Amino acid sequence: MDWITTAVNGALLGGLYGLFGLGLALVFGVMRVVNLAHGEFIVLGAYLGVFLVAAMPQVPPWLMIVPVALAGYAIGWGLQAGVVNHAVRTRDPLTPLMLTFGLSVVLRNGMVQLFGADSRAIDGGALTSTGFDLLGMRIGVYPLLVLLLAAALFAGLQWLLRRSEFGRVVRATADAPEVARLMGVAPERVFNRVMGLALAFAMLAGFLLAQRTLFTPFSGVERMLVAFEVVIIGGLGSFWGALAGGVVLGMAQLLGQKFDSNAGPLYAHLVFVATLMFLPKGLAGERR
Amino acid sequence: MPPLLELDAVDVFHGDLQAVFGVSLRVEAGQALALIGANGAGKTTLLRAIAGLTPARRGTLRFDGYPLAGLRAERIAALGVAMVPEGRLLFPSLSVEENLQMGQLTRRAGAWTLARVYELFPVLREMRQRPATRLSGGQQQMVAIGRALMCNPRLLLCDELSLGLAPLVVEEIYKAFARIRAEGLAIVLVEQDVARACAVSDTMLCLLKGRVTLAGPSHHVPRERIAAAYFGE
Amino acid sequence: MRVPLAGAVSAAIVVAAAAIAPRFVEAGALRLAAEILLAIGMAQMWNLLAGYTGLLSLGHQLFVGVGAYTLYEATQRLQIAPHWALPLAGLAGAAAAALLAPALFRLREAYFSIGLWVFAEIGYLVVSKTTALGSTAGRPLDLSNLPDVEAFQAISFWVACTIGLGALVGVHALMRSRLGLALLTVRDNELAASSIGVDVWWVRFPAFVVSGFGCALAGAAYFMGAMFVAPDSAFDVNWVVMMMFATLIGGIGTLEGPVIGVLVWFALRELLTTVVGLQGGWYLIGMGGVAMTLSLFAPRGLWGLARQHWNWRGWPMQRSSLRRFTKP
Numbered sequence: 011m012d013w014i015t016t017a018v019n020g021a022l023l024g025g026l027y028g029l030f031g032l033g034l035a036l037v038f039g040v041m042r043v044v045n046l047a048h049g050e051f052i053v054l055g056a057y058l059g060v061f062l063v064a065a066m067p068q069v070p071p072w073l074m075i076v077p078v079a080l081a082g083y084a085i086g087w088g089l090q091a092g093v094v095n096h097a098v099r100t101r102d103p104l105t106p107l108m109l110t111f112g113l114s115v116v117l118r119n120g121m122v123q124l125f126g127a128d129s130r131a132i133d134g135g136a137l138t139s140t141g142f143d144l145l146g147m148r149i150g151v152y153p154l155l156v157l158l159l160a161a162a163l164f165a166g167l168q169w170l171l172r173r174s175e176f177g178r179v180v181r182a183t184a185d186a187p188e189v190a191r192l193m194g195v196a197p198e199r200v201f202n203r204v205m206g207l208a209l210a211f212a213m214l215a216g217f218l219l220a221q222r223t224l225f226t227p228f229s230g231v232e233r234m235l236v237a238f239e240v241v242i243i244g245g246l247g248s249f250w251g252a253l254a255g256g257v258v259l260g261m262a263q264l265l266g267q268k269f270d271s272n273a274g275p276l277y278a279h280l281v282f283v284a285t286l287m288f289l290p291k292g293l294a295g296e297r298r
Numbered sequence: 299m300p301p302l303l304e305l306d307a308v309d310v311f312h313g314d315l316q317a318v319f320g321v322s323l324r325v326e327a328g329q330a331l332a333l334i335g336a337n338g339a340g341k342t343t344l345l346r347a348i349a350g351l352t353p354a355r356r357g358t359l360r361f362d363g364y365p366l367a368g369l370r371a372e373r374i375a376a377l378g379v380a381m382v383p384e385g386r387l388l389f390p391s392l393s394v395e396e397n398l399q400m401g402q403l404t405r406r407a408g409a410w411t412l413a414r415v416y417e418l419f420p421v422l423r424e425m426r427q428r429p430a431t432r433l434s435g436g437q438q439q440m441v442a443i444g445r446a447l448m449c450n451p452r453l454l455l456c457d458e459l460s461l462g463l464a465p466l467v468v469e470e471i472y473k474a475f476a477r478i479r480a481e482g483l484a485i486v487l488v489e490q491d492v493a494r495a496c497a498v499s500d501t502m503l504c505l506l507k508g509r510v511t512l513a514g515p516s517h518h519v520p521r522e523r524i525a526a527a528y529f530g531e
Numbered sequence: 532m533r534v535p536l537a538g539a540v541s542a543a544i545v546v547a548a549a550a551i552a553p554r555f556v557e558a559g560a561l562r563l564a565a566e567i568l569l570a571i572g573m574a575q576m577w578n579l580l581a582g583y584t585g586l587l588s589l590g591h592q593l594f595v596g597v598g599a600y601t602l603y604e605a606t607q608r609l610q611i612a613p614h615w616a617l618p619l620a621g622l623a624g625a626a627a628a629a630l631l632a633p634a635l636f637r638l639r640e641a642y643f644s645i646g647l648w649v650f651a652e653i654g655y656l657v658v659s660k661t662t663a664l665g666s667t668a669g670r671p672l673d674l675s676n677l678p679d680v681e682a683f684q685a686i687s688f689w690v691a692c693t694i695g696l697g698a699l700v701g702v703h704a705l706m707r708s709r710l711g712l713a714l715l716t717v718r719d720n721e722l723a724a725s726s727i728g729v730d731v732w733w734v735r736f737p738a739f740v741v742s743g744f745g746c747a748l749a750g751a752a753y754f755m756g757a758m759f760v761a762p763d764s765a766f767d768v769n770w771v772v773m774m775m776f777a778t779l780i781g782g783i784g785t786l787e788g789p790v791i792g793v794l795v796w797f798a799l800r801e802l803l804t805t806v807v808g809l810q811g812g813w814y815l816i817g818m819g820g821v822a823m824t825l826s827l828f829a830p831r832g833l834w835g836l837a838r839q840h841w842n843w844r845g846w847p848m849q850r851s852s853l854r855r856f857t858k859p
Contacts, residue, residue, distance in 0.1 A: 044641035046589070096827050103640055105826050107587060108779060112822030115772055119815040175399075181391040182400055188351060189387045191371035192380070193449065194404035231768060235652060238645045276656040279649055286634050286646070 015147040016268045020261030022150070025157030026222070028256030029215035030233055031240030032164065033208035035252050038241070040184040040204045041098055046110040048212055049234030050117035053227060055082060055213025056220035057125055059132050071134050071221065079214040086209030089113075090202045098201065114230065121227035134221035156218050163211065164253050180204060232275055239282040243289075258285075300363045302327045302484045303348065303453055308357030310340070310347045317343040319508045320357070325453070325501075330485040332495035332516055335505035336528060341488045342384055344505070345455045348486070349381045350374040361453065376404050380451035384458045384488075386442040388430040395426040397441050401448020408450025409481065415444040418474055436467035443474065453484045460491055472498065492524060506530045549692040553685035565688050565756055567797050568695030569749045570773060574781075574789035575698040576745040577774035582784030583706060584738040585718035587640070590647030591746050591774055593654045594624040596765035598747030599754035600664060607673040613755045614686055617748060624747020628740045636735060648768075655766035669761025672754075687756040694749050703786055705741070714738055769815070776822045782834030791833055 034048050045051075055078050062074045093113075097106040138152045171177035179200055183190045187197035216233070219225065236259060243258055244251030259278045266277025303325040310318035317340040325331045333341045346352040348359060350371035359366040361377055369377075380401075388397050398415055416423040419440040425433060430441055439459060446454060459475070460468040468491075475498060479485065489495035496502055496516040504512040504527040512519075512527030553561060573591070581587045601623035605616035631650055638646045659667050677683055705711050713734045716724040725731055750770070754760045773796060781792025796818065803814040829836055 038641075044645070046641075046645075093823070093827070100827075100830070102830065104587065104783075105830060107641055107644065108775075108826035108830075109823050111589070111772075111775065112819045112826060115776075115819035116816050116823070119812040119819070122812050123810070123816070175403075178392060178396050178399060179403065182389040182396075185389040185391050186387060188371075189383060189389070190400075191351065192349060192375055192383065193400045193445070194372050194375040195400075196370070196372045232652070235645065235649055238642075239649065242642065270660075272660045274656050274659075276653065276660070279653045279656070282649060283634065283653070286637065 013265070013268070015149075016264050017261050018147055018149065019153060020264035021257045022153035022157045023260030023264060024253070024257030025153070025160035025260075026215060026218055026256070027236055027240050027259050028253035029160045029163065029211060029218070030237040031244065031252040031256060032167070032249065033211040033215075034234075034237045035241045035244075035246075035249065036167075036204060036211070037208045038246075040180055041094075041106075041201055042103070043094065043098060043106040044110070044238075045094075045205075045208070046107060046234065047114035047117055047230075048110075048208075048237055049230030049232070050114050050121070051082070051085070051209050051212040051230075052216035052219065052233045052237075053121065053225055053230040054085075054117065055216030056132070056225050056229075057121065057130070058213065059217035059220050060130050063132050071132060072137060075214055075217060078217045079210045082210035082213030083206040085206075085213070087202045087206035089209070090205035091198070094205065095198045095201060114234075118227055118230055125227065127226055127228070129224035129226050130220070131222075131224045132217070132220040138221050152221065159218075160253065160256075164249055167207075168249060176203070236275070236278065239278065243282060243285045299327075300360070301325060302329075302362055303486070304358075304360045305348070306358045306360075308344070308347065308354045308359060310343050310352060310354050312343055312352070317508050318347065318354075318505075321503075321505070321508075321510055322357075323503055323510075323513070325484050325486060327452070327484055328482045329501065330479060330487060330499040332499035332502040333486060333488045333505065334490075334492050334495050334502060334524075334528065338507075339505040340508035341505055342457055343508075345381065345457055345486065345488060348374075349379060349455055375449060376406070378406060378450075378452035379455065380446040380449040380453070381455040382439075382442045382446045382457060382459065384461060386435075386438045388438055388441055388445075390429065390431045392430055393427050394422055394430050394433065394441055397430045398422075398444050398448055401445045401450075404449045406450040410447040410450050412448070415447060418447075418477060419444060434467075435463050436470065439463065439467075439471055440474070443471075443478075447478065451483065453486070454478070456485060456487045456489075458488055458490060460489065460494070468494075492528070496524075504528055545696070549689065553688050558684060561684065561688050562756065563797075563801075565691035566753065567793060568691040569753050570777065570793045570797070571790055572694045572698035572749040573746050573770070574774045574777045574793050575702050575786075576742045576749070577771070578778045578783060578785075578789045579702055579705070579738060579745075580742040581775075582778065582788070583702075583711070583714050583718060584735055585721075586735065586739070587644045587775075588647050588742075589644040589768075589771055589775075590649070590651035591742075592766050592768055592770040593647065593651035594627065594743045594746035595750030595753070595770045596651070596654050596658065596762070597627050598624050598749070598751035599760050599765045600658060601747070602751035602755055603670060603672060603760055604664070606676070610673075610676050612676050612678065613672055613674070613683075614690060617690065617751055617755070620751030621744045621748035624750075625740045625744035627747070628743030629736075632736050632739055636732065648771075651766055651768070651771075655762050658766070659762045665761070667762060669759060669764075672758040672760070674758070687752070690752050691756070694745075694752055698745055698749075699786065699790070701741075701745070706786070710734065710737060772815070772818070776818050778832075779822055779825055779830075780832055782832030782838075783830075785832075785834050788832050788834045795833070 030052060034045060037043055037045050058078050058081055059074055062077060063071045093109065094106060097109045134152065141148050141150045171180060179195055183195060183197045183200040190197055240252050240255040240259055244255030258281060262281040263275055263278040266273050301324040305321060305323045307320045307322055308318060309316060309320060321344060323331065333344065335341050343352060347354045350366065350369055354367065361379060364377065366374060389400065398412060421437060422440055422444065425437065430438065433441065459471055463471070472494065487495060487499060496519065499516045501514065502516040503510060504524065506527065511530065512523065577588060577591055598620040602613060602616045602620040605619045606613045635643055635646050658664050674680065713729050716729055717731050717734050721731055754765065777792035777796045778789045779792065780795050781790065782788030799817065800814050803809045803817060804811060825832065
């Protein structure tokens with residue numbers, strides 16, 4: 011029974027992991043850019059959350075999701091407009107990799123200098139510590155809410171891409187940016203918005219993470235690897251696959267840790283390797 | 299009244315290679331110009347320069363008196379130039395209807411709406427939800443034309459409408475073309491089929507290795523003169 | 532391989548200088564020189580994979596860690612002097628690369644890069660939780676079988692020289708061979724290479740294995756000199772950061788690039804930490820900034836700029852034919 015509880019809690023953790031992967035998948039799908047600094051932005055969101063909650067203790071912590079997400083959008087927009095668009099323009103796939111890797115080094119070490127290397131967390135208050143009993147299992151309220159939020163965000167993004175004009179423009183630009191120009195679309199502007207969305211998701215996910223676990227400036231690496239694994243396990247090009255991938259990884263992580271307490275994310279990584287060997291197209295198969 | 303489109307001694311490069319050498323042309327409002335020439339003569343490169351996808355290195359380009367030099371393609375599209383690119387180039391992730399709706403992004407007012415495009419190409423109405431690239435070549439060409447029309451342009455650039463299509467299908471496309479012409483749209487048409495190109499246009503321009511070898515009205519030009527200009531004798 | 536007279540003379544001078552250095556140079560400077568030489572070796576190995584094979588690695592720290600821990604384990608278990616364990620460390624790196632290739636070569640571009648990083652993390656986690664290997668606290672080097680502790684300093688330095696210079700000579704020789712030409716064709720256009728009969732897998736695989744071998748060897752030598760190893764330092768991502776940035780700064784895909792880049796890296800590091808007095812983290816921030824700027828404005832690095840603007844030419848690399856690597 012204990013194991014089942016762990017498995018269920020792992021599935022709930024998957025919501026958060028899915029969110030980590032969502033931003034990465036979005037940027038890659040539209041721009042063919044892998045943002046190697048993605049993990050650092052997740053951690054940045056966590057730090058921003060820490061400071062906002064400390065600065066305004068009378069506001070319930072979960073409300074801070076909104077300013078963190080907005081800040082993520084603004085930073086993503088600025089990053090794309092200022093730097094990444096130039097990298098994309100060179101048409102060399104190496105350039106955005108070098109650029110974002112350099113950025114990750116700057117951010118990681120910058121955060122150490124600015125905030126120090128000690129672990130932090132956000133006290134989410136009653137929300138993060140309550141649980142309820144279901145069928146003999148102890149389920150945390152917070153992880154459940156995070157999963158529901160993740161599912162809602164996924165559905166929202168799906169709606170945006172499938173049904174709105176903006177979504178049409180994004181899909182068209184991802185297909186053929188030069189042809190989109192003929193329709194009066196400036197691909198750079200589209201990319202700005204997409205990166206804004208992606209970092210809004212990333213920083214929001216970081217904020218949610220901070221209420222669950224401790225983090226340091228070095229936590230970004232692991233988060234980015236998780237995001238990457240989520241996308242691959244789910245299948246390139248599939249958003250719901252990414253959520254499923256998150257669930258698989260979350261369960262692997264918690265079950266692994268129950269079985270082997272100082273393993274850290276080892277079992278999640280091993281499940282990823284297994285998927286790579288036996289299911290190279292991921293859970294959803296490769297789209298396109 | 300200045301011509302709608304005016305090019306003066308335009309040079310266009312394709313990477314490091316020069317593809318167009320000192321080409322000049324004019325298109326009046328409501329007129330159709332046929333661009334003919336062998337493969338590699340520079341016709342597509344010239345169209346791309348007008349559309350703003352490839353910048354012209356020398357010479358001037360004017361649209362309704364407005365200089366196009368240095369303008370991005372999306373700006374030029376907003377001014378009223380639309381292109382039906384060679385090979386259709388539809389958006390594979392979008393359905394037929396969504397591809398057509400992409401034309402609305404220039405927010406230009408005009409006669410062309412989704413309903414009118416479906417009226418022009420009724421078969422598309424049945425296929426509207428299908429992914430655009432899962433149509434036959436001829437149907438895809440209709441989508442490409444419809445998409446360009448939805449921009450409500452004043453100048454339509456058509457690159458090889460008949461490319462890869464069966465003769466019957468080409469007939470259908472050109473019947474629609476005649477109806478579009480009747481609306482009074484200015485057109486620059488690149489077409490391999492010389493006879494048809496001259497039949498549907500008012501003026502013609504022949505390119506050989508990037509240079510103009512013949513220019514003038516499309517009708518009553520002796521075949522020998524066209525052949526000489528086309529192949530270079 | 533014909534060796535011109537000037538080359539032979541300068542090589543002799545270099546070898547002589549290296550031989551007498553430990554007697555005249557003080558320990559700290561010797562250690563720094565060794566570090567630089569090993570870094571050059573590592574950067575050459577990274578460049579072999581990224582610049583010449585077209586596979587950008589973000590996980591080369593795996594080989595550093597594997598090499599280091601293999602050296603420490605072998606030294607202890609086999610009860611030998613540490614430097615005799617070096618070949619084993621190199622082989623461990625080669626084996627790791629050989630084992631990972633089937634899984635990794637399925638991934639394209641960025642996915643390959645991150646995939647190798649995942650394996651590096653797996654390596655880090657496995658070592659961290661294994662008490663027999665010293666777990667997170669680390670372990671010292673077993674020096675009990677060292678005949679002459681005094682000479683160890685000198686030996687470590689000479690090992691570093693051999694590895695650093697050997698990497699240079701080795702990569703040069705490799706790129707002048709048929710395998711080298713095949714590598715370049717696959718790097719430039721995989722589809723085209725495949726269509727003329729080059730077997731892509733059997734071209735990339737040896738390059739990956741060699742890169743793993745060399746990097747593990749250099750990593751083992753580094754930690755041999757340090758006489759202490761811990762997972763945090765052995766599997767530190769900053770190893771690949773150094774290899775990557777140094778290569779990019781110097782000029783990716785050239786022989787001279789990694790050398791120049793490593794020298795610039797260490798010069799900047801010493802400048803910022805010793806002279807200006809900043810903490811360690813700041814030079815990394817500076818490096819990151821430099822890498823970002825370079826990626827946008829000078830992707831060919833300093834050597835690329837020198838070739839472009841001043842027409843400098845370094846070591847020549849003539850090639851022979853491709854026939855050995857075509858599929859039957």
